[in-house]
Amino acid sequence: MTPLAPPPRHHIVVRLSHWVGAVAMICLILSGWQIYNASPLLPFRIPGAITLGGWLGGAIAWHLTAMWLLMASGAMYLAYGFASGHFRRDLALPSVGEFTGEMAAALRLNLPHDAGRYNAVQRVFYAGVVAIAVLAVLTGLAIWKPVQFGPLTALFGDYDTARKLHFTMMVLIVGFLLIHLVLVAIVPRTLLGMITGKRGGV
Amino acid sequence: MARILLPEHRRALGKLQPGLTRRGLAGGLSLGALTLLTGCDLSDDDSVIDRALWAMLRFNDRVQAAMFSPTRLARTYTRADITKPFRFNAFYPIERVPQIDLAGWRLELAGLIDQKKPWALPDIMALPQESQITRHICVEGWSQIGEWRGVPLGNFLRRVGADLTARYVGFTCGDEYYSSIDMASALHPQTILALEFEQTALSPIWGAPLRLRIPTKLGFKNPKFITAITVTNENPGGYWEDLGYNWFSGS
Numbered sequence: 168m169t170p171l172a173p174p175p176r177h178h179i180v181v182r183l184s185h186w187v188g189a190v191a192m193i194c195l196i197l198s199g200w201q202i203y204n205a206s207p208l209l210p211f212r213i214p215g216a217i218t219l220g221g222w223l224g225g226a227i228a229w230h231l232t233a234m235w236l237l238m239a240s241g242a243m244y245l246a247y248g249f250a251s252g253h254f255r256r257d258l259a260l261p262s263v264g265e266f267t268g269e270m271a272a273a274l275r276l277n278l279p280h281d282a283g284r285y286n287a288v289q290r291v292f293y294a295g296v297v298a299i300a301v302l303a304v305l306t307g308l309a310i311w312k313p314v315q316f317g318p319l320t321a322l323f324g325d326y327d328t329a330r331k332l333h334f335t336m337m338v339l340i341v342g343f344l345l346i347h348l349v350l351v352a353i354v355p356r357t358l359l360g361m362i363t364g365k366r367g368g369v
Numbered sequence: 370m371a372r373i374l375l376p377e378h379r380r381a382l383g384k385l386q387p388g389l390t391r392r393g394l395a396g397g398l399s400l401g402a403l404t405l406l407t408g409c410d411l412s413d414d415d416s417v418i419d420r421a422l423w424a425m426l427r428f429n430d431r432v433q434a435a436m437f438s439p440t441r442l443a444r445t446y447t448r449a450d451i452t453k454p455f456r457f458n459a460f461y462p463i464e465r466v467p468q469i470d471l472a473g474w475r476l477e478l479a480g481l482i483d484q485k486k487p488w489a490l491p492d493i494m495a496l497p498q499e500s501q502i503t504r505h506i507c508v509e510g511w512s513q514i515g516e517w518r519g520v521p522l523g524n525f526l527r528r529v530g531a532d533l534t535a536r537y538v539g540f541t542c543g544d545e546y547y548s549s550i551d552m553a554s555a556l557h558p559q560t561i562l563a564l565e566f567e568q569t570a571l572s573p574i575w576g577a578p579l580r581l582r583i584p585t586k587l588g589f590k591n592p593k594f595i596t597a598i599t600v601t602n603e604n605p606g607g608y609w610e611d612l613g614y615n616w617f618s619g620s
């Protein structure tokens with residue numbers, strides 16, 4: 168009798184890029200808040216205690232260091248996701264009907280969290296945050312290099328609109344992170360899965 | 370008499386003005402989670418992280434130099450796009466703007482330049498000039514569109530016989546500011562020694578009588594009140610650059 172197939176695992180590339188990307192993203196958000204405080208777009212400042220870098224120069228140094236980390240882990244993840252079929256297999260966008268149905272179930276805390284399969288809400292959230300992270304990088308490059316990457320900056324309007332979009336991407340990513348962390352707290356075995364590779368826990 | 374601030378001068382300046390010493394980059398982060406995460410005390414400015422960030426600043430200098438195109442132009446705008454009122458910005462309040470005596474002012478030249486004879490203002494004004502309406506982007510994130518007119522720095526450097534294979538062009542200023550740029554950026558067609566802002570001779574708040582306008586770099590790389598230009602292979606640094614802003618800071 169052949170043994171049962173092992174449960175599907177998070178590939179090592181997914182886990183590595185998840186954690187490297189997570190550290191990079193947190194550094195980017197916190198240093199970005201310090202940079203924001205130098206010239207706030209909105210009528211408030213971020214409390215200094217939850218920013219990174221201490222002053223504008225320090226924050227930019229953090230931001231343009233973590234940037235490389237995020238781009239490296241992101242490139243690794245995207246290359247793996249497309250080449251291995253991971254995106255096509257696991258993150259295919261659901262139909263509107265499927266999404267609304269499963270979203271309604273999720274809001275009633277009645278959505279099964281099956282091992283080895285993402286439900287429609289998860290697929291939309293994970294594919295969405297990947298797309299938003301890509302846009303965050305692109306708008307960031309557009310405001311870092313508005314001359315050398317002039318066409319990219321023009322794609323987002325101009326420097327000032329690209330800057331506002333970059334800020335908006337941060338807001339969306341922070342929003343995703345809050346929901347993500349709450350859901351991990353509700354289903355803590357998923358955290359173990361992202362560390363050990365075992366989907367659905369032990 | 371303008372003095373060129375080479376690194377040894379800068380160290381002396383640092384002693385005179387304790388504020389002018391390199392600042393930590395890691396920052397006084399009080400977020401416990403990240404300290405736990407990295408296992409480092411990020412508030413220690415001599416930490417491994419601080420040294421790593423300084424190394425990354427220099428790495429980013431090299432990446433940006435490699436990305437820089439000597440021919441790609443910054444976007445230009447029309448007069449209708451000009452930001453009004455244009456914002457004054459310096460490392461001191463507007464009351465402390467220096468009033469330079471224009472008659473006695475000379476532009477000193479130093480370093481790897483054949484003809485080091487100082488230039489009086491009318492002689493510079495007699496050189497061919499070009500106008501630009503470009504976006505000035507501050508390291509803080511804000512930006513504004515303005516119009517400048519002046520002598521292309523590349524033409525000036527060629528005229529005085531500067532060694533165009535040298536690596537750096539440094540600027541010393543009448544407000545104790547100093548900065549420097551790479552030679553490739555100095556020779557970019559939109560890099561000008563500006564004499565005019567908004568179609569009138571620079572007033573003191575805009576850096577009279579001579580300032581650098583370089584739309585391919587951030588605002589703090591556009592020194593005002595220029596009193597001396599030096600061409601050198603030793604990086605002259607800069608006021609903010611030595612405190613921890615990225616030196617290349619190209620746009």
